[in-house]
Amino acid sequence: MGRDFYLHLLLACLSIAQWNSSAFARNSTGSQVSSRSRHGMGIKGQVLHRSKRGWVWNQFFVIEEYTGPDPVLVGRLHTDLDSGGGKIRYILSGEGAGTIFVIDEKTGNIHATKTLDREERAQYTLMAQAVDRITNKPLEAPSQFIVKVQDINDNPPEFLNGPHHATVPEMSNVGTSVIQVTATDADDPSYGNSARLVYSILEGQPYFSVEPQTGIIRTALPNMDREAREEYLVVIQAKDMGGHMGGLSGTTKVTITLTDVNDNPPKFPQSVYQMSLSEAAKVGTVVGQLKAKDPDVGENSMVTYSIIDGDGKDLFEITTDSQTQEGIVKLKKVRSQCCGSGGRNWDSSGYSGYVLLPSRLCDMYAGPHHSASHKQSHQDNLKRRLCFIALE
Numbered sequence: 001m002g003r004d005f006y007l008h009l010l011l012a013c014l015s016i017a018q019w020n021s022s023a024f025a026r027n028s029t030g031s032q033v034s035s036r037s038r039h040g041m042g043i044k045g046q047v048l049h050r051s052k053r054g055w056v057w058n059q060f061f062v063i064e065e066y067t068g069p070d071p072v073l074v075g076r077l078h079t080d081l082d083s084g085g086g087k088i089r090y091i092l093s094g095e096g097a098g099t100i101f102v103i104d105e106k107t108g109n110i111h112a113t114k115t116l117d118r119e120e121r122a123q124y125t126l127m128a129q130a131v132d133r134i135t136n137k138p139l140e141a142p143s144q145f146i147v148k149v150q151d152i153n154d155n156p157p158e159f160l161n162g163p164h165h166a167t168v169p170e171m172s173n174v175g176t177s178v179i180q181v182t183a184t185d186a187d188d189p190s191y192g193n194s195a196r197l198v199y200s201i202l203e204g205q206p207y208f209s210v211e212p213q214t215g216i217i218r219t220a221l222p223n224m225d226r227e228a229r230e231e232y233l234v235v236i237q238a239k240d241m242g243g244h245m246g247g248l249s250g251t252t253k254v255t256i257t258l259t260d261v262n263d264n265p266p267k268f269p270q271s272v273y274q275m276s277l278s279e280a281a282k283v284g285t286v287v288g289q290l291k292a293k294d295p296d297v298g299e300n301s302m303v304t305y306s307i308i309d310g311d312g313k314d315l316f317e318i319t320t321d322s323q324t325q326e327g328i329v330k331l332k333k334v335r336s337q338c339c340g341s342g343g344r345n346w347d348s349s350g351y352s353g354y355v356l357l358p359s360r361l362c363d364m365y366a367g368p369h370h371s372a373s374h375k376q377s378h379q380d381n382l383k384r385r386l387c388f389i390a391l392e
Contacts, residue, residue: 060074060075060110060145060146060147060148061074061147061148061149061150062074062112062116062147062148062149062150063149063150063152064115064116064117064118064149064150064151064152064154065115065116065117065152065154066112066115066116067115071102071111071112071113072111072112073109073110073111074101074110074111074112074147075109075110075147076107076108076109076110077090077092077103077108077109077110077128077130078108079130079139079140081130081139081140082108082130086106086133087132087133087134088130088131088132088133088139089105089106089130089131089132089133089136090103090104090105090106090107090108090128090129090130091103091105091128091129091130091131092110092126092127092128092129093126093127093129094124094125094126094127094144095124095125095126096124096126097126097127099113099114100112100113100114100116100124101113101124101126101147110147112147116149117149118149118150118151118187118188119154119155119186119187121149122148122149122188123146123147123148123149124146124147124149125144125145125146126144126145126146126147127142127143127144127145128140128142128143128144128145129142129143150191151187151188151191151192151194152187152194153187153192153193153194153240153241153247153248154187155185155186155187155194155248156185156240156248156249156250157183157184157185157197157238157239157240157248157249157250158183158184158185158186158250159181159182159183159236159238159250159251159252160184162181162252162253162254163252163253163254163255164179164181164252164253164254164255165254165255165256165257166178166179166217166254166255166256166257167256167257167258167259168219168256168257168258168259169258169259169260169261170224170225170226170227170258170259170260170261170263171222171223171224171225171261171263172219172224173219173222174218174219174220174221174222175218175219176218176219177216177217177218178208178216178217178218178219178256179216179217179254179256180214180215180216180217181199181210181215181217181236181252181254182215183197183199183215183238183250183252185197185240187240193240193241193242193244193247194240194241195240196240196241196242197238197239197240197243198212198213198238198239198242198243199211199212199213199214199215199236199237199238200212200236200237200239200243201217201234201235201236201237202235202236202237202251203233203234203235204232204233204234204235204254204256205220206220206221207219207220207221207224207232208220208232208234208256210236212243215236215238217234217236217254217256224258225258225263226258226259226260226261226297227264227295227296229258230257230258231255231256231257231258232255232256232257232258233253233254233255233256234253234254234255234256235251235252235253235254236251236252236253236254237249237250237251238250238251238252260296260297260298260300261296261300262296262300263296264294264295264296264300265294266292266293266294266303267292267293267294268290268291268292268293269291269292269293270290273288273290275287275288275329277331281331281334282331282334283331283332283333283334284330284331285330285331286328286329286330287316287329287330287331288329289321289326289327289328289329290305290326290327290329291324291325291326291327292305292327301325302325303320303325303327304320305318305319305320305327306318314332314333315331315332315333316329316330316331316332317329317330317332318330
């Protein structure tokens with residue numbers, strides 16, 4: 001009795017499996033189609049007709065850029081009303097039907113006759129129909145399905161907006177963001193790693209670095225001085241397949257310029273400036289020029305001058321020439337008496353000499369006079385000190 005029980009159980013399982021296999025047919029890519037008209041006995045022996053489920057489609061796939069000698073088998077249309085014998089004719093319509101995709105009307109096999117490029121078109125929408133070969137009457141309601149072109153890694157990353165130009169202040173901290181560069185990849189981002197990009201720097205180390213996932217370029221060294229070097233060329237690479245071997249790559253160039261900050265004081269190139277002035281000079285007479293140099297640029301290099309100390313600071317003034325950035329020393333005041341109450345002790349042909357030491361005290365010394373006896377006595381009285389400063 002136990003043997004009979006297991007035998008009946010085995011036969012029941014085989015019956016269920018056979019029923020399922022008759023309901024589904026698989027195509028060569030694993031896609032399947034099914035339709036079934038189910039019947040059952042109703043009350044008092046009445047036959048009940050359950051509605052057909054119609055075509056049940058999974059998505060078909062075809063690999064792009066296929067260059068084999070034979071057409072590519074995309075999939076197979078099939079209805080479980082087809083018991084063989086060629087009584088059913090399969091019809092294909094829709095996008096690319098008859099030109100790109102052809103169907104064997106007896107077997108329902110669909111082939112792609114042309115090489116497909118996913119970047120030109122990613123999918124095609126088609127319509128399947130089964131009709132009676134003799135009467136041409138539909139046996140199934142038309143059903144829509146999609147053939148999707150499956151991506152391969154056939155497109156390198158591209159930087160569309162290069163070459164790039166960027167600026168960053170000199171002396172910036174390490175890690176300061178300079179610019180973000182972005183590449184695009186025409187491959188399918190939803191399939192595999194064909195469009196997963198990783199950025200790296202090929203040229204521009206050790207001054208700059210790039211974030212692998214974002215393409216943000218950052219400073220990598222401290223104290224980069226514009227006065228030492230102003231411009232840098234950086235080459236960035238984007239590689240697909242997650243940066244792994246075999247991935248395709250593209251590059252772009254970024255020219256990075258350090259902008260100026262006010263990090264340099266003005267300096268006088270000479271420690272001593274010697275000037276002379278006629279004793280008959282009038283107020284406003286130019287005594288001489290001097291110029292401080294500032295390696296900064298723009299507003300940071302604009303210099304103004306002033307007299308900050310010295311015995312003669314009340315007699316002279318200094319102004320800044322906005323065009324040449326020179327300091328112009330002028331006579332500000334004429335002394336009515338030079339030595340006691342005797343008035344001037346040299347004639348109009350005499351000169352007084354001035355030694356001007358920037359940022360230090362310096363002496364004015366007496367020039368030639370007509371009277372040799374006066375020269376020594378006046379020399380002490382004519383000593384003047386001037387101290388200049390150049391300010392940004």
